Structure formats: structure tokens, C-alpha cells
Amino acid sequence: MARLKISEYHAKKLLLPSYRGLTATSVTTAKEIKDFFPSDNLVLKLDQGIKKRGQQGLVKLNLTPSQIPPILKQWSRLGWSNFLIEPVVEHAASAEHYLALERMRDGWQLSYSDHGGVEVENSWDLVKRTVLRSKGQALRSEGQALTGDMANGQVGMPKAEGLALQAYILQIIPLLDANHISFLEMNPVLLRAHQLIPLDIACEVDSAGSSLATIPDRNQGASEKSIAALDATTPASLKFKLLNPNGSIWVLLSGGGASLVLADELADQGIGKDLANYGEYSGAPKDDDVYSYTKIILSQLLKSNVSHLKSIIVAGGVANFTDVKKTFSGIIRALDEKQQELRLAKAKIFVRRGGPNEAAGLQMMKDFLKQSGLLGSIHGHETPLTQVVSEVRDYLGSDLKGSAQPRDILSAEGQTLKDKSI
Amino acid sequence: MIQIQDIRNKINKIIALGNHEPIIQSILDFDYFSGKKQGSVVGIVTGRAGYSKYFFGRQEILIPTHATLQGLTLKDEPNPKGRSDLKVNYWFLNLLSGRRTLSSVLEGLTLKEVPNPAYTRVGEGQTLSGFAGGVIFAENVPELHSLQILKSNSSLLESKLIVGPASVGLLVPGVLKLGPIGGITPTQILESKIIQPGSVAVMSASGGMCNELMNVAIQAGHRLSFALSFGGDRFPILSPRDAFLLAQSDPETKTVLYYGELGGEDEYELVKLKQEGKFTKPVIAHIAGTVASLFPESPQFGHAKAKADKERTTALAKRTALKSAGFKVSNSFAEFIEFVTKIRSL
Numbered sequence: 001m002a003r004l005k006i007s008e009y010h011a012k013k014l015l016l017p018s019y020r021g022l023t024a025t026s027v028t029t030a031k032e033i034k035d036f037f038p039s040d041n042l043v044l045k046l047d048q049g050i051k052k053r054g055q056q057g058l059v060k061l062n063l064t065p066s067q068i069p070p071i072l073k074q075w076s077r078l079g080w081s082n083f084l085i086e087p088v089v090e091h092a093a094s095a096e097h098y099l100a101l102e103r104m105r106d107g108w109q110l111s112y113s114d115h116g117g118v119e120v121e122n123s124w125d126l127v128k129r130t131v132l133r134s135k136g137q138a139l140r141s142e143g144q145a146l147t148g149d150m151a152n153g154q155v156g157m158p159k160a161e162g163l164a165l166q167a168y169i170l171q172i173i174p175l176l177d178a179n180h181i182s183f184l185e186m187n188p189v190l191l192r193a194h195q196l197i198p199l200d201i202a203c204e205v206d207s208a209g210s211s212l213a214t215i216p217d218r219n220q221g222a223s224e225k226s227i228a229a230l231d232a233t234t235p236a237s238l239k240f241k242l243l244n245p246n247g248s249i250w251v252l253l254s255g256g257g258a259s260l261v262l263a264d265e266l267a268d269q270g271i272g273k274d275l276a277n278y279g280e281y282s283g284a285p286k287d288d289d290v291y292s293y294t295k296i297i298l299s300q301l302l303k304s305n306v307s308h309l310k311s312i313i314v315a316g317g318v319a320n321f322t323d324v325k326k327t328f329s330g331i332i333r334a335l336d337e338k339q340q341e342l343r344l345a346k347a348k349i350f351v352r353r354g355g356p357n358e359a360a361g362l363q364m365m366k367d368f369l370k371q372s373g374l375l376g377s378i379h380g381h382e383t384p385l386t387q388v389v390s391e392v393r394d395y396l397g398s399d400l401k402g403s404a405q406p407r408d409i410l411s412a413e414g415q416t417l418k419d420k421s422i
Numbered sequence: 423m424i425q426i427q428d429i430r431n432k433i434n435k436i437i438a439l440g441n442h443e444p445i446i447q448s449i450l451d452f453d454y455f456s457g458k459k460q461g462s463v464v465g466i467v468t469g470r471a472g473y474s475k476y477f478f479g480r481q482e483i484l485i486p487t488h489a490t491l492q493g494l495t496l497k498d499e500p501n502p503k504g505r506s507d508l509k510v511n512y513w514f515l516n517l518l519s520g521r522r523t524l525s526s527v528l529e530g531l532t533l534k535e536v537p538n539p540a541y542t543r544v545g546e547g548q549t550l551s552g553f554a555g556g557v558i559f560a561e562n563v564p565e566l567h568s569l570q571i572l573k574s575n576s577s578l579l580e581s582k583l584i585v586g587p588a589s590v591g592l593l594v595p596g597v598l599k600l601g602p603i604g605g606i607t608p609t610q611i612l613e614s615k616i617i618q619p620g621s622v623a624v625m626s627a628s629g630g631m632c633n634e635l636m637n638v639a640i641q642a643g644h645r646l647s648f649a650l651s652f653g654g655d656r657f658p659i660l661s662p663r664d665a666f667l668l669a670q671s672d673p674e675t676k677t678v679l680y681y682g683e684l685g686g687e688d689e690y691e692l693v694k695l696k697q698e699g700k701f702t703k704p705v706i707a708h709i710a711g712t713v714a715s716l717f718p719e720s721p722q723f724g725h726a727k728a729k730a731d732k733e734r735t736t737a738l739a740k741r742t743a744l745k746s747a748g749f750k751v752s753n754s755f756a757e758f759i760e761f762v763t764k765i766r767s768l
Contacts, residue, residue, distance in 0.1 A: 002726045002729065003656075003722075003726075003729070051719070103566075103569075104687075105661070105687075180564055182565055206564055208562045208565070209564025209566055209567065210564075235519075237561070237724070239724060254630070255628065255629070255630030255631070255724070256628055256654055256723065256725040256728065257627065257628025257629070257631030257634070257654070257681065257683065257710065258628070258630045258631060258634060259723075259724055260628075260710040260713070260723050260728065261631065261708075261710045261755050263713040264710055264711065264754070265756075266713070267712060267713040267715075267716055268753075268754055272713060272716050278721075280724050282630065282724065283561065316630065317630040317631055317633060318614075318634050318637045319605075319630060319633065320590045320591075320601075320603055320604065320605060320606065320633050321444060321445065321602035321605075321606045354633075354634075355605065355610065356605055356606050356607045357609075358610070359609075381637050381641075382641060384755070385634060385755055386754070386755045
């Protein structure tokens with residue numbers, strides 16, 4: 001349903017016919033490494049789809065086989081699990097180029113720069129872009145044959161290199177299509193004797209079509225795993241991400257769009273950092289699925305710090321075909337089982353929902369929330385979608401942290417790549 | 423491509439691919455409340471020839487089911503003497519799974535490309551031009567399949583109005599309900615006032631937000647000219663650009679309400695349309711996903727497209743671009759509602 005990363009090892013195995021690399025874990029031994037590589041000048045890197053490994057010291061160069069196992073153990077203690085070992089390819093920093101291909105509506109967008117490697121971060125404006133459209137058998141960019149384009153230096157490369165690149169691209173695109181690869185980045189890539197030698201590869205596949213194994217979400221906790229497993233068993237959609245286990249705002253949202261609008265509103269009101277989780281259910285899930293989904297979220301909530309007030313936002317837009325009464329009966333069943341604990345945790349529930357069987361669903365929810373003492377507020381389609389957010393803010397009042405950092409903000413993702421010389 | 427006005431001016435018939443009882447019944451209810459003499463769903467491709475029971479008002483009806491699409495005859499209504507124009511628009515409503523979308527849609531598209539005696543129009547000896555278009559309901563259609571459908575569609579002599587994948591449908595009040603759009607229960611259909619036509623067009627990347635925007639417009643006292651959801655995939659067959667052109671050429675549409683999300687470049691096409699003067703009607707737009715800035719790297723949100731992998735595709739960048747092109751863009755959903763409330767009654 002979305003573009004997901006695959007491991008560098010898998011990508012290289014698929015795209016480079018003579019690739020030799022060794023996947024490693026914390027228990028890989030020096031002997032295994034020595035037996036695998038003829039050379040003993042090696043590079044070790046993390047292979048879990050994160051950007052900017054170099055900056056975090058997760059790429060090590062010029063290692064001998066016996067130097068590697070201690071580093072593997074050390075990285076494992078930091079919570080990492082998948083590594084890749086390759087021979088070092090000696091080269092000058094100035095030989096590093098940047099190349100990326102991304103599937104667009106009207107063709108493949110080719111991005112190329114002479115200044116690859118870490119430099120590309122500082123010189124995005126030097127990256128030349130063109131869209132390659134297929135016309136019959138020939139790839140064309142801006143109406144010109146690809147040959148002309150690249151060989152004329154329009155993407156900023158000398159003629160010989162342009163021809164090498166062109167040959168490579170023509171050969172690789174059918175492979176990308178066959179595997180539903182939608183994004184491929186080689187940085188850095190060397191051009192040598194009319195050959196492309198990619199040193200680092202990042203690759204995304206379209207998970208709706210590809211059968212390639214994707215990298216699981218690194219931060220997945222127990223409740224996220226349970227919901228992912230639940231999601232896999234239903235044609236409906238059930239998504240959950242734990243952001244801040246001690247957050248005071250818990251959400252049970254429905255619809256990909258409405259859940260985003262509600263999360264925006266929390267952020268706009270300055271209380272995004274109190275948000276404990278993000279997620280949504282949609283596509284007419286069965287009430288049993290909604291029950292299990294709610295149960296997992298509630299048990300996560302009840303594990304959290306009880307010293308401050310809690311709120312649960314049960315909200316969504318006006319559904320087209322998700323039955324409000326049915327899905328609410330699943331939610332109520334799960335709430336009912338935990339109503340005493342929820343009261344002790346000083347939790348209040350704020351509801352806004354519309355759609356099929358709205359009146360009956362809301363009435364049922366209202367009766368339950370009143371009787372159990374959990375009622376924050378309850379609204380139907382006539383109340384603006386984001387009003388519950390203000391009500392929650394008013395309820396939580398001084399218990400809002402605002403400044404606490406959700407777990408993800410502290411995570412290592414999204415820093416800059418600095419592995420200069422591999 | 424067929425224009426919205428052509429939908430209003432003709433009889434619309436629907437062939438459903440896949441039998442989804444609540445959705446099909448909701449279309450028949452919509453037809454009944456709209457005062458039609460019969461329901462618009464005239465056939466259901468189920469893999470087996472026979473009949474399926476439904477209700478039209480209080481009356482039980484039998485809708486023919488078919489083994490394959492190829493077994494169908496798309497018949498035009500008899501025309502008054504001396505007239506040769508077609509009176510019927512045929513629509514497909516693809517309710518099959520994501521995996522079966524490509525083959526079934528291509529099968530539908532070839533109706534025009536490969537002349538088949540089965541589809542020859544009864545009467546004037548003219549060939550019926552196949553489907554006017556359709557809706558693809560399934561999620562999880564591979565990007566490549568969408569692009570293949572897109573390519574086949576654009577290579578046709580006249581491209582068809584294909585909405586989706588992952589779309590809740592296309593609605594022309596009182597005329598056509600192609601999908602679960604607007605609701606599936608009789609109460610919802612009546613209360614949501616989607617029977618009465620008006621002048622506000624709604625278009626949305628999200629199915630739920632499509633209905634929410636319709637709700638916002640109705641609550642503010644407006645009625646709709648048409649509504650559709652592109653679906654939240656990366657390559658919707660009907661692009662937001664195409665949909666804006668439909669709104670531009672529609673004489674009934676006075677204002678457009680637009681809901682988009684972070685991810686993808688579609689909004690920059692809207693900016694271009696505006697700058698080139700090809701779109702001139704008032705628009706109120708909301709682009710969701712500013713919450714992504716709380717994260718170091720944009721997370722993947724609910725829809726396949728909802729991830730900003732570069733600065734240009736963040737919600738904030740797109741809001742700014744749309745604003746500077748002259749569209750009215752809200753900073754919050756509450757502000758969006760406020761803008762809609764202030765549309766002058768037309």
C-alpha cells in the first residue's frame with residue numbers, strides 16, 4: 001500500500017550481477033568473513049534502511065576480518081541487528097557521483113550529479129533532473145532520445161560516461177518494473193571503464209505489487225506488532241504507531257484523511273507532543289477487529305504513567321461505508337472490560353463521528369460512557385471534525401506537557417550521510 | 423473525456439464488477455429517492471450467470487449477474503425518430519480486489535478498441551463507445567498497474583473518466599451515485615441531501631474526507647454540483663488536474679472544495695492550471711499533514727501517497743504554493759469550515 005525500503009544487500013543482489021557482499025549479525029565470526037572475502041580490506045555498515053549512517057558512525061572503513069566481530073557486538077548492544085560487509089573499493093572522493101531513479105506519473109525521473117557522496121547534501125542545486133518517458137521501445141527525455149540527452153551533457157556528464165549510464169539505465173528499468181521498485185538511489189556511484197559501480201544503494205519498492213522482503217519498522221514494540229498482525233488478517237485497514245508511551249492523549253481514529261486532519265489539529269494547538277499514539281482504522285472493519293484493536297491500545301494506555309489525566313479521542317469524519325454502530329460496539333466492548341482501570345487512570349473519552357447508522361451508534365456510545373463515568377463529550381456529523389481537540393485540551397489543562405519529546409523525535413532516523421570515502 | 427453536464431443529460435447505467443451488497447443497494451436507494459423509475463445498476467459481474475436480489479424502494483427486484491464482462495451487451499435505449507445520438511452512459515463500478523483491478527479494467531477499456539459484435543449498438547448500426555468511465559474501489563492496486571491503466575486510457579481515441587483506485591466514488595446529485603460515496607444507509611442518503619443539486623463541487627484524495635467536505639458544504643447550507651474522491655494512491659487515474667478541468671467546464675459548478683495531503687506533486691499541476699488561466703473558478707483548499715514536521719523524517723500516514731520525501735511535497739510547501747497561485751487555502755480545518763460558510767449563496 002505504500003513505498004517501503006528493502007535492504008541494501010537485497011537491492012544489490014538484485015541489481016548487480018556479480019555482487020559480493022556478506023550479511024552479518026551479532027554472531028558473525030571473523031572466520032566466516034575471512035572465508036568469504038579474498039581481500040582483507042573491508043567496509044562494515046548498518047543495513048536497516050536508515051539514512052545518514054555515516055554521521056552516526058554506523059559505517060566503518062578499512063577493517064580486517066578480525067576487527068569486525070567486536071564492532072558487530074557493540075552495534076547490536078545499541079539495538080541494531082542487520083549489517084553488511086563488503087570489500088573496500090579504493091577511489092578518489094572526486095570520483096563520487098550521485099544517481100537516482102524515481103517512478104513518476106509520466107516516466108522515470110533521473111537525477112544525476114557529478115558531486116555525489118556526502119557532498120550531494122550540500123549541493124542539491126547541482127543535481128540535474130530529467131524525466132525519461134518511454135515511447136515504444138526507446139526511452140526519451142523532454143522529447144529527445146536518451147542518448148542525445150545524456151551524451152550531450154544535458155544531465156551534466158561527459159559523453160563516454162553518458163553512454164555508459166544510458167546503457168545501464170536501459171538495462172535496469174525492466175528489472176525495476178519487474179520487481180515493482182519505485183525508487184532507487186546510488187550515492188555514491190563510481191563510473192569506471194564504462195561501468196557503474198554503486199557503493200551505497202537505497203531502494204524502495206511498492207508494497208502493493210512487490211514480493212521483495214521489506215525492512216520492518218525498527219521501533220516496533222509489542223502493541224505495534226500485534227496490530228500489524230491483526231491488520232494482515234483483514235481486508236480493512238488497522239494502523240497503530242506508539243509515539244510517546246506516557247503521553248496523555250490517546251487516539252482511536254478512523255479514516256486515513258480524518259486521522260491526519262485531527263493529528264494536524266493537535267500539533268497546531270501545540271499539544272502534538274502529548275500525543276501518545278497515531279493510527280487509524282478504516283475500510284469497514286469487523287466489530288471483532290475493532291474490539292481487538294481497541295484492546296491493544298487500551299492495555300498500552302494502562303501501562304503508562306498514571307500521575308496525570310488521560311484522554312481518548314474516538315473520532316473520524318462522516319464515513320461512507322464504515323458502519324458507526326458496528327465499529328462502536330467493538331470499541332465499547334473493549335472499553336467495558338477495562339472501565340474500572342480507565343476510571344482509576346482518570347481517563348475521559350471524547351467522541352466525534354458520522355456515517356452509516358450514526359444515530360444508533362452514538363446513542364449506544366453515549367449510554368455506555370455516561371453509565372461508566374468515562375464521558376468527556378460526544379458529537380455527530382453536525383459538529384466540526386476538529387472541535388474535540390479543543391475539548392481535550394481544556395480537559396487536560398495543566399497536565400499537558402507540551403514540551404516532552406515523543407520517542408520518534410529522539411530516534412536516529414533522518415540525519416545526514418557522511419560516509420565519505422567508501 | 424465525458425463532461426459532468428453529459429452525465430446529467432443522459433440516462434446512466436451501471437455494471438458492477440463484484441457483488442458488494444451494501445454499496446449496490448445504496449445506489450438503488452439513491453436512484454429511488456432521486457425519483458428515477460428504475461435503478462441504475464443493470465448488471466453485476468459475479469463469475470456466475472443468474473440473478474441477484476435487491477430492493478428498489480419497497481419492491482424486490484432481480485439484477486442479472488454475469489459470468490464475465492465479455493458476456494455482456496451494452497444496449498442503448500431506443501431513440502426518438504430522426505435522432506442518432508446515444509442516450510445512455512454506461513459506467514463500471516469495480517468492486518474487485520486490488521490484485522484483480524488491472525485485468526478487469528483493461529477488459530472494460532478494450533470494449534471500444536476491439537470491435538466486438540456483442541457490444542454493437544442495437545438500432546442505428548452505430549457502435550456503442552463502451553463505458554463512459556468508472557470507479558475503482560480497491561485499495562492496494564500496485565503503482566505500475568495504475569500507470570498501465572493510465573497509459574491504456576490515454577491511448578484511447580477518447581479517454582474515459584476513470585476515478586480511483588482506492589476511490590469511494592463519483593456523485594452527481596440526483597443523477598449518479600457510482601460507489602459508496604455519500605453513505606450506504608437510506609437515512610444517510612436522505613439526510614446528507616445528496617439528492618438535491620447545487621453549485622459546490624467537492625474533490626478529495628481521501629474517501630472519508632470527501633464525505634466530510636460534502637458534510638461541511640451541506641451544513642453551511644450549500645448543495646453539491648458533483649463530488650468525487652481521487653483516492654489516496656500515488657498515481658490516481660483521474661488526476662486532481664483532470665478533475666479541476668471537469669469543474670471548470672461544468673456550467674453548474676461555481677465553487678470547488680479541495681482536500682489534499684502531504685506527498686506527491688499533484689498540487690503543483692493545479693498551480694500551473696491557475697497560472698496558465700485554464701482554471702478560473704473560486705477554490706477553497708485544505709492540505710493536511712503539517713503534523714509530519716514533528717518527526718525527523720516524514721512518517722507514512724494512512725494513504726499510500728501520504729509521505730513527504732522531499733521539502734517540495736510537504737503539506738506546508740504545497741499550501742504555500744497554492745496560496746501564492748491565488749487559491750484560498752486554510753491553515754486549519756476550522757478555518758476551512760469558516761471559509762465554506764462564507765461562500766456567498768449562489
